[in-house]
Amino acid sequence: MELRHLRYFVAVAEEGSLTLAAEKRLHTAQPSLSRQIRDLEYEVGAQLMIRSVRGIELTAAGRVFLDHARLALAQVEAAREAARRAAEPTKPSFALGFLTGQEMDWLPEAMHILRDELPNMEVTVSSQYSPQLADALTRGRLDVAFMRPEAQTPDLAYRLVTKEPLVAVLPSDHRLAACDAIDPHAIVGETFVSVSNTAPALRVVINDYLERSNVAIRPDHEVDNLAMAMSLIASTRGVAFLPAYAQNFMPWSVVSRPLEGEAPTIDLVIGYNKANASSTLKLFLSRVDELIARVSKKLGDHADGSEGDAR
Structure with a gap:
């Protein structure tokens, strides 16, 4: 079983169609894709997909296999990302993610902590939906995200903000x-x-x-x-x-x-990958309580001084 088999299987499962997966996601011929799926089922020893009037549907074995296939691909991506970062040890970087809109309150203080401790660090910031942030953390593309606690994310840890x-x-x-x-x-x-x-x-x-x-x-x-x-x-x-x-x-x-x-x-939480051994992540987490206190004070001061209809 090769990684391409897992990628092909996930693509077909998500598209619900061999034709769409072949054309839109994989850019390959449908007969070749069908053959790869048959080879995968032979390796697994169970039928994973069936054809129906609605397209491709997963069997009970296929639904279980899909969760593990996604996890395996995410872990491979995380390993690849970690290797890329390790290849540039002289250029420290830290990737922050925010549930869209939350960066207005939390980014300035987060940057204050990072610049205070590591002034030469390259910090990248992204703004996304919470499920996308969880996926980016799992794949190693983000170090920390201000997000919602998402279900079915066993690789992630959360700290309440x-x-x-x-x-x-x-x-x-x-x-x-x-x-x-x-x-x-x-x-x-x-x-x-x-x-x-x-x-x-x-x-x-x-x-x-x-x-x-x-x-x-x-x-x-x-x-x-x-x-x-x-x-x-x-x-x-x-x-x-x-x-x-x-x-x-x-x-x-x-x-x-x-x-x-x-x-x-x-709940608004800080999410991070349990396997992330970054020293910068540890430093950041050690100052989360300070971060929360500073932002909470600012928000409290703003609320006390606000007037009008935004009550």
């Missing part, structure tokens, strides 16, 4: 904007904007909160990012439940209000 309360976000001239706090039952019948699977952790928190509150409502729209959320809220006169940091992205036409009672929260 803060628990962010959710707030109601709605148009500034909405009837509920006059309320000091929003009762979740009040949004029944309103256009409800929720998040897509690009934010699985947040989606679970929102759905659990609605269920605990006995609010039966289905989203009218699902958004991939905060910019899209703000646009839809303003244009459809909708209401959304979003983490408090979304207030950094609110235009004048949109306001936030706290939720009545005990508001749901979502």
Whole structure:
């Protein structure tokens, strides 16, 4: 069994089609791809895929094998990335990742710590969805990420940064904007904007909160990012439940209000790969408590001095 067999198998499983995998992902001929899959099944000793009217479907053995194949490919990528970094020992580098929008609060203090300790270090920064950050950490492309704790990430460790309360976000001239706090039952019948699977952790928190509150409502729209959320809220006169940091992205036409009672929260964590032995990572983690304290103080000072509709 070779790595190419694993890559071919994962591509077919994700595309659900031999034709699409061959043309879009692998740039090879379909007969050759079919032969490689048959060779893989022979090596494994079990049928991994079957053809159906919906395309290619995984057998029970195939679903189990897919998880291990992805993990094996991720570990190979991590090893390759580690080797590349080791080949340039005189040029230290550190890769930071952020759930899009969180860098506004956390990047300046993170850079302060790194520049304070290692002024000549090359720091790279990326902004992505949380599942993508988890994948980049697993593959060794990032050292640290400010993200959500993602399910099924056994190679990663997480340290809690803060628990962010959710707030109601709605148009500034909405009837509920006059309320000091929003009762979740009040949004029944309103256009409800929720998040897509690009934010699985947040989606679970929102759905659990609605269920605990006995609010039966289905989203009218699902958004991939905060910019899209703000646009839809303003244009459809909708209401959304979003983490408090979304207030950094609110235009004048949109306001936030706290939720009545005990508001749901979502964890913001620092994620890193357990196998990452970087001395810079250890140094960074040793100063995480200081980082949290400094940012929390700044956010607290800002909240105390803020006025107007972003409550």
